[in-house]
Amino acid sequence: MSAGDSTIRDAQLAPAGRQKIAWVREHMPVLAELQNELGNEQPFADLRVGICLHLEAKTAYLAQTLAQLGAQVAITGSNPLSTQDDVAAALAQSGVTVHSWHGATPEEYDDFVRRVAEFRPHLIIDDGGDLVSLMHERGESLLEDVIGGAEETTTGLLRLRAMHRAAELQFPMMAVNDALCKYLFDNRYGTGQSVWDGILRTTNLVIAGKEVVVAGYGWCGKGVALRAHGLGARVTVTEVDPVAANEALMDGCEVTTMDEAARSGEIFITTTGCRDVIARRHFARMRDGAILANAGHFNVEIDVQGLQDMSEESREARPGVTEYRRPDGGRIYLLGEGRLVNLACADGHPAEIMDMSFALQILALKYLAENPDLAPGVHPVGDDLDRAVAAIRLRALGVDIDRLSTDQQDYLQSWRM
Numbered sequence: 001m002s003a004g005d006s007t008i009r010d011a012q013l014a015p016a017g018r019q020k021i022a023w024v025r026e027h028m029p030v031l032a033e034l035q036n037e038l039g040n041e042q043p044f045a046d047l048r049v050g051i052c053l054h055l056e057a058k059t060a061y062l063a064q065t066l067a068q069l070g071a072q073v074a075i076t077g078s079n080p081l082s083t084q085d086d087v088a089a090a091l092a093q094s095g096v097t098v099h100s101w102h103g104a105t106p107e108e109y110d111d112f113v114r115r116v117a118e119f120r121p122h123l124i125i126d127d128g129g130d131l132v133s134l135m136h137e138r139g140e141s142l143l144e145d146v147i148g149g150a151e152e153t154t155t156g157l158l159r160l161r162a163m164h165r166a167a168e169l170q171f172p173m174m175a176v177n178d179a180l181c182k183y184l185f186d187n188r189y190g191t192g193q194s195v196w197d198g199i200l201r202t203t204n205l206v207i208a209g210k211e212v213v214v215a216g217y218g219w220c221g222k223g224v225a226l227r228a229h230g231l232g233a234r235v236t237v238t239e240v241d242p243v244a245a246n247e248a249l250m251d252g253c254e255v256t257t258m259d260e261a262a263r264s265g266e267i268f269i270t271t272t273g274c275r276d277v278i279a280r281r282h283f284a285r286m287r288d289g290a291i292l293a294n295a296g297h298f299n300v301e302i303d304v305q306g307l308q309d310m311s312e313e314s315r316e317a318r319p320g321v322t323e324y325r326r327p328d329g330g331r332i333y334l335l336g337e338g339r340l341v342n343l344a345c346a347d348g349h350p351a352e353i354m355d356m357s358f359a360l361q362i363l364a365l366k367y368l369a370e371n372p373d374l375a376p377g378v379h380p381v382g383d384d385l386d387r388a389v390a391a392i393r394l395r396a397l398g399v400d401i402d403r404l405s406t407d408q409q410d411y412l413q414s415w416r417m
């Protein structure tokens, strides 16, 4: 359905979407404060902002905040299963151009991203790199107005750095994912909570006493493992990095290879950003009833095609749960088609967490607008922006912290004994 300039599933879903956005707005005080502080300045006046992000309520509030600060905004979802149609409908009615719906086919997904590219954004927010990548593939003309953009995820930054190494990246991209107020909270506590939200909603099974295998012990894996411990699971970690493997050991996890873990694990969660982490040889040795979920950006971590090919039959066991039956009768349950379980099977990270991530996005775009001559490449988000977001959040929570005295500051600057 086209509503104005937007392409959404059903405009009549808007009231439910408005309710969801109203709820998250109440829990995102940092964005509210940025609206207050920057409202008069209108830092995005006359600027078009193109967004490719998981289109759920927090993202809608980000888009509305940018619009409030002067931007014209066009948005698409960054995963075919993460768009919530009611939120998309509400957002489209609030003056933001939306091209997205839940369950988009690969062709529809590409077409939605293309429409946002053709909006000719000055500023971009990307999550996973699809918008930036498509804009470069489509050629020079779409890039003409771009000042720069900001990337939300580890996977997106990997792709951007690869583009830059190949001398292909044509504009500056701010590495929001690498900011402290992003990965320390969003990747760790956000993923840690929302992944379990997705697993619990879809399975309704107990976690206590189960063996949970977490593939990858980056910030996302650490968060997922932390919460698995809290739920009473026995946690096994698989890693390729010896330092991360040692961290997992000291955090009280078992560490082994996926070849080994596949035999005993009951719930498997991939958080690596890499492909084929759980493959055919692993499915073949899994116990009956093993549950698989992916928390990485792309649906490549679990070899879903391989699972399908080696299975005699598959069926929907519950909404969001596909049962695959091996020739030996063993059953494997895949959640959310192997797509990001926290967004395909739940609502993504909690509002309070996305509040910090999205505040960084806004400040990163403001920085780009104020520094239009930044060189093409991947740029760190300044420490000042991290500190600003952290300070606003503490103020909103009513939390005070100590300040260094002059003597203490002098002490920290001196080298004499």
Ligand code: ADE
Residues within 6 Å of the ligand: 053, 054, 055, 056, 058, 059, 127, 152, 190, 194, 342, 343, 347, 348, 349, 354
């Ligand atoms: N909501 C919007 N974007 C998200 C992301 N990247 N991860 C989790 N939840 C989100």
